[in-house]
Amino acid sequence: MEPVFLFSQFFNGLVLGCIYVLLSLGLTVVFGTLGVVNFAHGALYMLGAYAAYTVATHLHLNFLACLILCPVIVAGIGMVLEKCLISKLYKLPHYYNLLLTFGIMFIIQDAIKIIFGPEGEPFNIPDLLQGAVNLGFMYYPKYRLFILVVTALLSGGLWLFIEKTRLGAIIRAGTDNAEMADALGTNISWTFTLIFGLGAGLSGLAGVLAAPIQNVQPAMGMDILVQTFVVVIIGGMGSIGGSILAGLVIGQILTFSIVFWPPGSTTLIYAFMALVLVTRPRGFFGRVSFFE
Amino acid sequence: MTLLQLENVHAAYDESQVLSGVSLEIAKGELVTLLGRNGAGKTTTLRTIMGLLPPRSGRISFNGQAINGLAPNRIAKLGVGYVPEERGIFPSLTVSENLMFPSWGRGETGWSLERIFHFFPRLHERASHKGSQLSGGEQQMLAIARILRAKMDLLLLDEPTEGLAPLLVETIGTILKEIKGSGLTVLLVEQNTRFACQIAERHNILYGGKIVHTCSNDEFMRDTEIQHKYLGV
Numbered sequence: 001m002e003p004v005f006l007f008s009q010f011f012n013g014l015v016l017g018c019i020y021v022l023l024s025l026g027l028t029v030v031f032g033t034l035g036v037v038n039f040a041h042g043a044l045y046m047l048g049a050y051a052a053y054t055v056a057t058h059l060h061l062n063f064l065a066c067l068i069l070c071p072v073i074v075a076g077i078g079m080v081l082e083k084c085l086i087s088k089l090y091k092l093p094h095y096y097n098l099l100l101t102f103g104i105m106f107i108i109q110d111a112i113k114i115i116f117g118p119e120g121e122p123f124n125i126p127d128l129l130q131g132a133v134n135l136g137f138m139y140y141p142k143y144r145l146f147i148l149v150v151t152a153l154l155s156g157g158l159w160l161f162i163e164k165t166r167l168g169a170i171i172r173a174g175t176d177n178a179e180m181a182d183a184l185g186t187n188i189s190w191t192f193t194l195i196f197g198l199g200a201g202l203s204g205l206a207g208v209l210a211a212p213i214q215n216v217q218p219a220m221g222m223d224i225l226v227q228t229f230v231v232v233i234i235g236g237m238g239s240i241g242g243s244i245l246a247g248l249v250i251g252q253i254l255t256f257s258i259v260f261w262p263p264g265s266t267t268l269i270y271a272f273m274a275l276v277l278v279t280r281p282r283g284f285f286g287r288v289s290f291f292e
Numbered sequence: 293m294t295l296l297q298l299e300n301v302h303a304a305y306d307e308s309q310v311l312s313g314v315s316l317e318i319a320k321g322e323l324v325t326l327l328g329r330n331g332a333g334k335t336t337t338l339r340t341i342m343g344l345l346p347p348r349s350g351r352i353s354f355n356g357q358a359i360n361g362l363a364p365n366r367i368a369k370l371g372v373g374y375v376p377e378e379r380g381i382f383p384s385l386t387v388s389e390n391l392m393f394p395s396w397g398r399g400e401t402g403w404s405l406e407r408i409f410h411f412f413p414r415l416h417e418r419a420s421h422k423g424s425q426l427s428g429g430e431q432q433m434l435a436i437a438r439i440l441r442a443k444m445d446l447l448l449l450d451e452p453t454e455g456l457a458p459l460l461v462e463t464i465g466t467i468l469k470e471i472k473g474s475g476l477t478v479l480l481v482e483q484n485t486r487f488a489c490q491i492a493e494r495h496n497i498l499y500g501g502k503i504v505h506t507c508s509n510d511e512f513m514r515d516t517e518i519q520h521k522y523l524g525v
Binding site for chain 1: 342343344363364365367368369373374376380382383384385389392393423438442
């Protein structure tokens with residue numbers, strides 16, 4: 001096997017990993033702060049892709065506009081969902097969480113089927129990002145490199161936002177002890193709405209980025225959701241760094257298993273998750289308080 | 293002038309009634325205690341004032357304004373500071389971040405950082421440490437400092453000496469006297485009766501979810517029967 005082929009597979013794994021990173025970041029931040037496991041997260045990802053399709057095809061705006069506009073739209077939908085429905089969960093037992101977010105997922109998915117039809121929509125790579133770049137040792141598609149760069153910038157930006165800004169400190173405080181944050185004068189319910197919106201926006205962005213390389217179709221969120229949960233669990237529920245590392249690792253495992261052992265490609269990541277859970281139940285960077 | 297008033301306040305967790313008609317009055321600038329045995333409802337009283345447990349009935353007013361039913365963050369913005377028994381320090385925030393937290397909500401600042409660090413030199417040394425790295429005594433100082441930073445009018449303080457070494461208990465006592473001197477009103481819950489008698493002017497005794505006795509510190513110290521009957525001292 002040629003090294004160039006392995007390198008290009010490694011890059012493909014990174015790109016796939018990037019989509020997982022973007023998806024799991026939102027999921028993990030929402031879980032860490034609100035304590036809600038959001039099964040509708042994949043549906044929000046799908047909404048991001050459909051929003052990009054609508055903005056590009058029907059409004060004839062360019063891809064940059066999609067990248068900015070669509071995550072904002074999905075974040076807005078997320079904030080409305082949180083205010084009207086998700087916020088009712090905080091004082092209820094966990095199975096309500098499962099029922100509600102699963103229900104939201106199906107409603108969004110079927111609404112999209114009714115509006116756009118079940119078969120999916122074409123979405124081309126934007127003109128500016130078509131073609132390949134010479135990396136010296138190999139050629140690699142421009143658009144895929146673009147995903148790598150955007151994800152790296154976004155992960156870094158999110159880390160800076162949460163660790164270094166005032167609002168980030170409030171988010172961390174809300175994660176540590178929401179009741180105390182409330183008792184010290186923070187309107188915690190709006191903070192929670194904002195966090196859910198942030199998670200939804202990240203998911204929507206992942207959907208926009210994935211649209212040109214995956215099929216834009218109603219079940220796309222459902223398909224990727226389970227793998228995203230694997231990433232969040234391996235990385236450690238609520239951990240940003242954990243999600244980034246685990247997303248990239250899972251991207252590699254999936255890509256290389258398809259290359260070397262296709263029959264195992266659907267099961268290998270679960271075997272890896274089992275291994276991690278047996279040796280380190282909290283995941284890579286999870287807190288001890290979860291599961292240990 | 294009355295700062296805080298509770299009139300016939302009832303509160304309960306799910307089905308179990310904890311407060312069954314608490315009435316209590318605190319004047320501006322006072323340092324008063326809430327004494328009682330385990331399970332008498334002391335912590336619940338503080339949580340109810342703070343809005344963390346909305347009262348079932350009764351009236352709570354602060355600075356003449358009814359606050360029962362308001363969200364905790366609204367009550368905090370009116371000037372009520374809360375230090376729970378477990379101190380409520382945010383473990384993933386640094387000492388400095390913990391200190392900026394409430395002033396943000398209140399929109400005005402009390403003590404400057406310099407003044408706080410001068411008063412609590414230990415916190416100055418640990419300014420960039422995370423809350424999770426602090427000792428129990430440091431956490432207690434930080435929890436109190438956080439309230440001073442926010443310019444609160446009333447401090448609800450739940451068992452500040454719990455689990456602290458005798459020397460630290462003395463330090464906390466000194467700090468509380470200083471704070472009182474600066475005009476802050478304090479409602480102190482305390483199991484350590486000796487400590488309470490050293491710093492408080494007045495005591496309220498909670499028994500069976502009600503205030504059964506209120507008296508000055510001098511009266512309380514003389515009245516060993518009360519101490520025995522309600523506190524088991």
